[in-house]
Amino acid sequence: MALFSKQNKEVFTNPLNVDHPILGQVLGICSALAVTSQLKPAIVMGLAVTVITAFSNVIISIIRNTIPNRIRIVVQLVVVAALVTIVSQILKAFAYDVSVQLSVYVGLIITNCILMGRLEAFAMQNKPWPSFLDGVGNGLGYAMILVIVGAVRELLGRGSLLGFQIVPDACYDFGYVNNGMMTMPAMALILVGCVIWVHRAYFYKEK
Amino acid sequence: MKLNTNSNAYIIIYSAILVVIVAFLLAFVYQALKPMQDANVALDVKKQILYSLNIRNLDGAEAEAKYAEVVKTEKEDENNGQKAYECQIDGKNVTVVSLKGMGLWGGISGYLAIDEEGKVYGAYFNHEGETAGLGAEIKDSQAWQEKFIGKKIWDENGNVVLSVVKKVEDPATQVDCVTGATLTSNGVDAMLKDGLKGFQTYAIGRMLETVANTDSTKVVEE
Numbered sequence: 075m076a077l078f079s080k081q082n083k084e085v086f087t088n089p090l091n092v093d094h095p096i097l098g099q100v101l102g103i104c105s106a107l108a109v110t111s112q113l114k115p116a117i118v119m120g121l122a123v124t125v126i127t128a129f130s131n132v133i134i135s136i137i138r139n140t141i142p143n144r145i146r147i148v149v150q151l152v153v154v155a156a157l158v159t160i161v162s163q164i165l166k167a168f169a170y171d172v173s174v175q176l177s178v179y180v181g182l183i184i185t186n187c188i189l190m191g192r193l194e195a196f197a198m199q200n201k202p203w204p205s206f207l208d209g210v211g212n213g214l215g216y217a218m219i220l221v222i223v224g225a226v227r228e229l230l231g232r233g234s235l236l237g238f239q240i241v242p243d244a245c246y247d248f249g250y251v252n253n254g255m256m257t258m259p260a261m262a263l264i265l266v267g268c269v270i271w272v273h274r275a276y277f278y279k280e281k
Numbered sequence: 282m283k284l285n286t287n288s289n290a291y292i293i294i295y296s297a298i299l300v301v302i303v304a305f306l307l308a309f310v311y312q313a314l315k316p317m318q319d320a321n322v323a324l325d326v327k328k329q330i331l332y333s334l335n336i337r338n339l340d341g342a343e344a345e346a347k348y349a350e351v352v353k354t355e356k357e358d359e360n361n362g363q364k365a366y367e368c369q370i371d372g373k374n375v376t377v378v379s380l381k382g383m384g385l386w387g388g389i390s391g392y393l394a395i396d397e398e399g400k401v402y403g404a405y406f407n408h409e410g411e412t413a414g415l416g417a418e419i420k421d422s423q424a425w426q427e428k429f430i431g432k433k434i435w436d437e438n439g440n441v442v443l444s445v446v447k448k449v450e451d452p453a454t455q456v457d458c459v460t461g462a463t464l465t466s467n468g469v470d471a472m473l474k475d476g477l478k479g480f481q482t483y484a485i486g487r488m489l490e491t492v493a494n495t496d497s498t499k500v501v502e503e
Contacts, residue, residue, distance in 0.1 A: 111413055142292045149299060156303045160310050167314040170321035178410075231414075257414040 116224025120217025382472025
């Protein structure tokens, strides 16, 4: 089987549109609300989830034939937990500020439904390479929403992007005020709702 | 022969091997990254102390150098783990005190810099999980932290008079609390009362010491 056969391409692109984990299946919403008040933690969180879905998919796919059926969820959890712990330790060592901002939400990737969902639905039945693509596709789909929501919230809530001020001081002099609502998780839910609405209205194609 | 992956023996051996492999892997990663993590934590503490001395916006190496220049000695209270840092900044002797307390959702902490007259030189607060935009303002709002500057901490009898209140009646000792975050502000108030209470003798002692020893570098060398 070719590395980028039509089938494999679909495995990669489906989660970015039809089977999008957040937009299509509405999974993993909880952490999407919590970490998106600024753009930088949202990007790091998206990358972390992408790496973890990709590698946990590969590992589970490699050992899928040896996993005893009765404890397969336990085995999946152990693999995911190990990867999450490693990523969390790496963040603490190399991106301390971001890991402080993300606080418990890195650890909570373990409970992200996207991960368990992909392992159970895809990696348990497929070879490592398609599983890797599926993991990357789902991770990027998740990251995409985090970045969109994070950018809108930081821009409207703090007037900056990635910590750099975007809204000029002149606007504040004329009475422009940052929208404090945007820094709260409730607005993230409303924004995710808007993104799902736009996606369903313009981009969603029935299978 | 194909293994029966559903037999009890297979399941037990499989899970045992898996757990041992994962345990070794995690232990290895933890050990390998520990020095860097410790360095990050130590640097973060130094940055927070510098924030409380109104030195902000320094990156890693600069903060390290500035800290070495400013902070002279470090003392720890063995009973409660409270720390005091004796600093010299712009020719003034300033003591930074570490504080710990409870906010609304989790722990809060802070550093308060005290000048020679027993007044606040600067303040920095941190939190674990206060609400963004409300309680989290104790950390995020520099303007709020700057409200502490110049406030009197102790009265003549050594009682802590520095407080965070809803309605400021005595601007010399009171700070307006964060709007919408009364409980977190109360936590800060309690933390200040608690942390500075056990500290007054030391701070006053040091104040007397600096008056007695005009050559303060000599004290440090001892």
